[in-house]
Amino acid sequence: MFKKIGHSEIAKLLSEWSKESTVLVPTRADGVTTWAKWDGRDVSFLDWYRNTVVPPKSFLLPMLEEMFRFQKGKDGYSLELPPSDGRKQVIFGIRPCDARALAIIDLVFREGYEDLYYVNRRNNTTLVGLACTSPYDSCFCTSLGSGPGDARGVDLMLTTAGDQLLIEEVTDKGKELTAGASGLGKAAEADLISAREAVELASRKVTRQVDLKDTDKALLANFEKAEFWEDIAAKCVSCGICTFLCPTCYCFDINDEMDRQGGARVKSWDSCQFALYTRMPMENPRVEKWRRVRQKVSHKFLFYPLSYETTGCVGCGRCIRRCPVNWDITQVLNSLTAKVA
């Protein structure tokens, strides 16, 4: 159930996993913290990594994906599916919030409806979580029933325990990775205590709080009030940052890219914050900005709770950190309930 590994043994472990899987680790390129295939050496991210700008959802719902190719022939069109990428991938260092976010995407793409592109990747992906030690001031996971050490959603959970990492085998998939792996030791009671202390310390650093007790009621009660939403949406500039960087947002666009002979059907990220998103031949139900902002907030904090008994937000804080005008979801949520009370 619990094992441990020294920092110096991590590279060896990743090497072993790299034989069978593509191992993705946090890295820094052009000033952006991102995911990249492990280079076979560098594990220094263990010292500096907090979270990536683009969430790891991009390895399950790629920003750009070819669904199939089509070719015009004598007897009409022929279709060709992309070669199935059966290779396994390990996302090493995924944060608890981002792993929980994938469990939320599962509700839509795996459980209600099976999106084969997503499901195949999901089945081939193992999530190795890394508990947070230095959350951002924009993080608010603890208000959403989670926290820096939350192991729900990952297959293996790694937590700092002194100069070692405690490994919790959460799922069978996780156990497959640790089975026979070298460098792993048996965790002692003291390691568990040390890890728990590290998580508690990190939890205390999550200072941003939201009270979601009456949020759904407030959203429902004010749903039709244009002025109420215009006020909330006033400074939003309708870019796609908050949705594209959101680890649970999954909306996509489909386009055929072709010449006279054929081409490809491609799927790419789309955002409910773009006016074009809901544009239809006859009308656009969300022409006004306030309707789009209302959609974003309501989807995560009203529709998700109604449909799935969870919020569509995990409190990763990316939308707050990266918003070019500091439109802060926690401020909005707290003001909603304040207005109702």
Next chain:
Amino acid sequence: MPQLQHEARALLEQGKVDYILGFEPGTLKFSTTPLITKNKEDCARLVVNPFIANNLSVYLPKLKGRLGIVVKGCDSRSVVSLIQDNKVARDRVVIIGVPCAGIIDLDKIEQLVSRERDEIDDIVRQGDRVAITLGNGKKEFPLVSVLADNCLACETPIPKECDILLDPTDTLVTDPSAGQQRIQEVESKSVEERWAFWEKQFERCIRCYACRSVCPVCFCERCFAEETEPQWVSPAPHWQDNMSFQIIRSLHVAGRCTDCGNCERACPVNIPLRSLSKKMVDLVDELFDYKAGTDKSALPLMASYEADEAEGVFR
């Protein structure tokens, strides 16, 4: 009561404006956020500090009524540019000018102290130096090492077109060559190297359009990027389409861009967009002897043509 708060409140009280557009402290460290309000009591929250980075003129075309807007030098030129393009009438805006002393670039600070912004305790500007507090330690740096590139290159920190000019708090310290450095780095590359450089930059574009959304002169009701007949660029983020989008955008804002730096600042994946936009500003100046937003009665650059101008450009 600080001067800005007093002036803004008076404008609302006297019915001279319907809205005040200014800056208030943001919810993150060293951040400010746009304050758009009808309520005179809110004016007590207005601030001027080295973090008022946004160009608030982006909100002008869509807001109704009379608008009191807080502007820095570059922003005031954007307002003028919008007036030139008939996007806002001069008599609909009361321009409150901030004699700008420069915006602090938090990315530069993060690099200097190897800490992210939320891990820094304090940043204080003291004349031509800046003091950064980390825990018990305090480090001092020359101001020029932390000011935004566009501020270092700024020629118009004091808003010229304005109705109320606030008293200066500090003087802008510029370093034009430092402000131009990253652009020159790109320029010094061979054509092949430059192409490879931009390909690499645009590979990570996520097409969030934040560059367009924060840009006051990207005011089109419908952007070319969203046209489908014909489709100028694919909505899918292929690097080629990302690059095409940005090249076309650069041409569309030529003669309107005032180098406020907000496209680059907004980019979540650090694409050096100012290396395109400032280059375009320089080209416009060089070819047409034109500085955007400096003359509200001038025709917009791209709406006028003189037979003998820039003959070398159009062939």
